[in-house]
Amino acid sequence: MRAFVNDVLRRLVGWSVVALGLVLEWRQRIRRRTYRASQSRLAARYAITDTTPILSFGPAQQANIEAAAAQYRGTVRFAMTSGSTSKPKRIFYPRERLARTRWNFIDAFARDSARMPWRRYSFYVFSSLRPDDSLTSLLLAEPRRPPYLATLQAPYRIHDDPALAELTAVHGDTAVRLWVLALANPGVLYSTNPSSLSTFLDTLHGQWGAAAAMVREFVDRPGQFDRAVHAAARRLVSRGASARLDRIARSDTPLTLADIAPAVHTYVSWAGGYVEPFLRRIAARLPARRYRLLPMYSMSTETPETTPCYRAGGVAFLPLAEGVFYEFLPDGADEDPARLLAPHALEPGRSYTMVTSDAYGLRRYQTDDVFRCAGFVGGLPDLHFQRRRSLSYSFTGEKLTGEQARLALDRLRDEIPALGGDHFMTCVPSVPGDGAVPHYRLVIVRRDGAAVTAPAGAAARFDVILAELNSEYRAKRASGRLGAMHGTVVSLDEFLDRLAGETARRQSWEAQFKFLPLYPRLWDAVDEDAARGI
Numbered sequence: 001m002r003a004f005v006n007d008v009l010r011r012l013v014g015w016s017v018v019a020l021g022l023v024l025e026w027r028q029r030i031r032r033r034t035y036r037a038s039q040s041r042l043a044a045r046y047a048i049t050d051t052t053p054i055l056s057f058g059p060a061q062q063a064n065i066e067a068a069a070a071q072y073r074g075t076v077r078f079a080m081t082s083g084s085t086s087k088p089k090r091i092f093y094p095r096e097r098l099a100r101t102r103w104n105f106i107d108a109f110a111r112d113s114a115r116m117p118w119r120r121y122s123f124y125v126f127s128s129l130r131p132d133d134s135l136t137s138l139l140l141a142e143p144r145r146p147p148y149l150a151t152l153q154a155p156y157r158i159h160d161d162p163a164l165a166e167l168t169a170v171h172g173d174t175a176v177r178l179w180v181l182a183l184a185n186p187g188v189l190y191s192t193n194p195s196s197l198s199t200f201l202d203t204l205h206g207q208w209g210a211a212a213a214m215v216r217e218f219v220d221r222p223g224q225f226d227r228a229v230h231a232a233a234r235r236l237v238s239r240g241a242s243a244r245l246d247r248i249a250r251s252d253t254p255l256t257l258a259d260i261a262p263a264v265h266t267y268v269s270w271a272g273g274y275v276e277p278f279l280r281r282i283a284a285r286l287p288a289r290r291y292r293l294l295p296m297y298s299m300s301t302e303t304p305e306t307t308p309c310y311r312a313g314g315v316a317f318l319p320l321a322e323g324v325f326y327e328f329l330p331d332g333a334d335e336d337p338a339r340l341l342a343p344h345a346l347e348p349g350r351s352y353t354m355v356t357s358d359a360y361g362l363r364r365y366q367t368d369d370v371f372r373c374a375g376f377v378g379g380l381p382d383l384h385f386q387r388r389r390s391l392s393y394s395f396t397g398e399k400l401t402g403e404q405a406r407l408a409l410d411r412l413r414d415e416i417p418a419l420g421g422d423h424f425m426t427c428v429p430s431v432p433g434d435g436a437v438p439h440y441r442l443v444i445v446r447r448d449g450a451a452v453t454a455p456a457g458a459a460a461r462f463d464v465i466l467a468e469l470n471s472e473y474r475a476k477r478a479s480g481r482l483g484a485m486h487g488t489v490v491s492l493d494e495f496l497d498r499l500a501g502e503t504a505r506r507q508s509w510e511a512q513f514k515f516l517p518l519y520p521r522l523w524d525a526v527d528e529d530a531a532r533g534i
Contacts, residue, residue: 014121021114120187459487
C-alpha cells in the first residue's frame with residue numbers, strides 16, 4: 001500500500017513539474033525577445049566600458065571576486081574548483097546565487113518535461129556522497145532532513161539522512177546507490193560528469209558480488225538494519241521494489257539497469273568537450289533504443305555559460321543565463337576589448353571564446369572555453385562547446401595542445417580496436433628523476449574490475465601520430481630535446497593520486513575532477529614496479 005501511495009504522489013508531483021515547465025517555456029520566450037535590452041542594462045550595472053580589460057583567471061580576477069564578497073552582508077561562502085588548473089579557484093557563492101543556480105537546473109528539467117512528457121518524473125543525481133567545498137556539494141547540501149515529497153521526486157536527497165551516511169560508510173557508495181535505485185525506481189539519471197555514471201555502471205558490473213551484498217542482507221536479515229534505515233526505505237519504496245530487491249539478492253551475475261530500475265528512460269549528462277569515451281561506455285550499457293541521452297547545458301563553477309532551448313529539431317544552447325553579461329572573442333584573436341562581439345554579431349560556423357561579467361566579481365572574465373556558433377534561435381546564437389583554449393603544455397617550444405592530443409587519441413583508438421571505448425586515455429608531461437630528458441606519457445586508466453592487456457607499440461604509435469599533428473613536437477623529438485613517448489596502465493585510484501592529488505583524496509573526484517585528453521601538469525617519475533608499461 002505504501003508503494004502505491006508513493007507512486008500516486010510521484011505522479012501528482014510529475015504533473016506539477018509539467019505545468020511549471022509550460023509556464024517557464026513562455027517565460028524563456030519573453031526573455032529572448034527582451035535580451036538585447038537586458039544585456040545593455042547589465043553592461044551599465046557592471047560598469048563595462050570599451051576600455052575594460054579582458055582578464056583570464058589570476059590574481060586580478062580573484063581580487064575582484066574577493067572584493068565582491070567583502071561587500072556582501074550575509075554569510076560568505078566560496079565554491080572551490082580545480083578543473084584543469086593546479087591551484088583551486090575560490091568562487092563567491094552567496095545564498096541568492098546558489099538559489100539561482102539551483103533554479104537553472106529546475107528550469108531546464110521542467111521545460112524538458114513539458115516538451116517530452118515522461119513516463120516517470122523522479123530523478124536521481126550522481127554526485128559525491130560526502131560533503132566537500134565544490135559547487136555541486138553546496139547545491140545539494142541539506143540543512144535538515146529533506147521533506148517527504150522531495151525524496152519522492154528526487155530520491156538522491158535521501159543520502160543526506162544520517163542513517164544512509166552510516167550505511168555508506170559500512171557498505172560503500174555503489175551498494176547504497178544500488179539499494180536506493182531499486183527502491184525508488186526513478187525515471188531520470190543525472191550526472192554532470194559522465195565519468196561518474198560510467199564508473200558506477202562499470203563497478204556494478206565488475207564488482208557485482210560486493211555491490212549486491214547489502215541488498216542481500218537487507219532482504220534476508222532486515223532486523224540487522226536500524227529502524228531509521230527502514231523508515232528511509234518506506235519514504236522511497238515504489239511498486240515492484242520488493243521483487244527487484246529479491247532479484248538482486250538472488251542473482252550471482254550482474255543485472256542490467258532495466259532489471260534494477262526499469263522506469264529509467266533518460267540520462268542527463270554533459271556531452272561537450274572531451275567526454276566522448278565515457279559517453280560511449282554508458283551507451284554500451286544503456287542502449288539508445290531504450291534510453292535517451294539529454295545533453296546538459298554548459299555550466300562552470302565560475303559562471304553559467306548557456307541555457308537549453310528545446311525545439312522540435314532538438315535542443316539549442318543559448319547565452320541566456322540570468323544576471324550574466326556575455327561577450328565573445330573570435331578564436332585566435334588578441335585579447336583586445338575592441339575585438340569583442342555581442343552575441344547577436346556572431347557568425348554561424350565560426351568559433352569564439354566566451355567572455356562574461358556578473359555581480360559576483362567577474363569582470364570581462366575570459367573563460368577560455370571555445371564555442372562554435374551553430375546558428376541562431378530567436379536572434380540568439382546556438383553555442384556548441386568545442387574545447388578549452390588554454391589546454392596546452394610545452395617543455396621546449398612544442399606547444400602541445402589538448403585538441404592535438406584528442407585527435408591523436410581518436411586516431412590511436414581507430415587504429416588499435418583493443419583501445420576502443422573501454423578505457424580512458426590521456427597524455428601527460430613527465431620529467432623522470434634519473435636526469436633523462438623530459439617526455440610525454442600515454443596513460444590508460446584501467447576500468448574497475450577489468451584486466452588490461454595493453455597492445456604492444458601503442459605508446460610508440462601515439463608518438464608518431466603526435467609528431468604528424470605537431471611539427472614542433474616532431475622537430476624536438478628528432479633533435480633529442482624531447483624523449484620518446486612512455487606508456488603506463490594505471491587504476492583509477494592511481495590516476496587520481498597522480499593528477500587530482502589532495503583535492504580528490506580529501507573530497508570527491510566526481511565533483512572536482514575533469515577527464516581531459518592532455519593535462520598541463522607533471523606526472524613526475526613513475527614507479528614502473530607499481531604501474532605496467534606499454
